[in-house]
Amino acid sequence: MADTVSLHRVNRHLLQKQHLSAEAANTDIVQIVRDIYGLHATNATTPYISLFARAGDFTRDRLERELYVQKSLGKIRCVRTTVHVLPRETIPIAFAATRCLVEISSETFLRYTGGVTREQYEETSREILHILRGEGLSTALIKKRLGTGLNVSPIVNLMCDQGLLVRGRSDKGWKSNTHTYYVFCEYFPGMDLAAMDPVRAREMTVRQYLSAYGPATVKDISWWSGFTLTEVRRILRLLGEEVTEVAISELEGTYIMLAADRDALQHCQPTPEPAVNLLPALDPYLQGYKERQRYLDREHHDMAFDRSGNSTSTILVDGRVAGVWDLADGPRPAVKLFLFRPPDGKVLHLLESRARAMGEFILDRPVDLEMCHEMVPLPRRNAGGFMSPLRA
DSSP states (O other): OOEEEEHHHHHHHHHHHHHOOOGGGGGOHHHHHHHOOOEEEESSSHHHHHHTBBBBTTOHHHHHHHHHHSSSSSEEEEEEOOOOEEGGGGGHHHHHHHHHHHHHHHHHHIIIIIIOOHHHHHHHHEEEEHHHTTSSSOOOHHHHHOOOOSSSSSHHHHHHHHTTTTEEOOOTTOOOOOOOOEHHHHHTTTTTTTSHHHHHHHHHHHHHHHHHOOOOOOHHHHHHHHOOOHHHHHHHHGGGGGGEEEEETTTTTOEEEEEGGGHHHOOOOOOOSSOOEETTTHHHHHHTOOOTTTOOOGGOOOOOBTTTOOOOOEETTTTTTEEEEEEEOSSSSSEEESSSOOEEEEEEEHHHHHHHHHHHHHHOOOOEEESOOOOOOOGGGGGTTTGSSTTT
């Protein structure tokens, strides 16, 4: 019979694993990224804010140094066909595990949205590799050098997903979703993306997921990874005694975790101080699960997730979503706060402190706080509405 643990204990355990609790404080951002598998990077600012929520004394230049100077981290599209910041050693594993899923998505975008034929892609990609030899360029400069009328963005996107190019620093600052593109083998010399067997890579990816997010369900693993349920079950059978099952007292079903983490979960002790966190839209903690009752009441689901499963910027209290936050720039910049229920005084004090620090980190100037008393549910918003959940 599977052990039974309380949901509160599970959430406190995961806050520690995700470096979101005081007792798990760490200033080594590469280790943090490694411990949580990676950072969502579909939106440019998300990795920075995710690390600000986790790393002591974090500054933006620390991430940029690891990404673009030391190159201990890198950006690739992988699980859930989304761009992630990953540790250097994880990149070949993630590439091999997800390439077949990622390329299908990129090739579809190339043909049906970008309007580029296969022949045009083959010819243009060869020209781009020649142009980028020894330097990095944005898509605008690549297009100018090519002298072409083709839509270059889906071409470089597919080249990245085939391991030919890699995304580098934006020439427009940390808030821009543009990139400078480099030839992969020049940017990461000696990294062999073809060396990893895809079957083995998927097994390693599931193990990495359970290390960062377990206990979790089979559906959680499948949704996060993009692997089929059949493939996930095959991998779990292969892992054998490396994994174990637990029951969570307030939730239905069976949850899977690494057997090596069982003692840490069982001995995880609640602390007297509440853990209060502000997380960005698409933070790994919320994006890690398909079944979200573990950290979110059903009645508030549409305040935190849109129709596509994208999480907005959220307020966590002891690992559960307690509200939503947003940033209003302008003459009087403010962090907006929408709470599902009135918090106690200690939580409110910590929340106000975290919110001011977050606003100053993003805007580089002091901010006010603004309490909101209503919001439009995200499924009723236009696409992308989850990025500004409290905008009027």
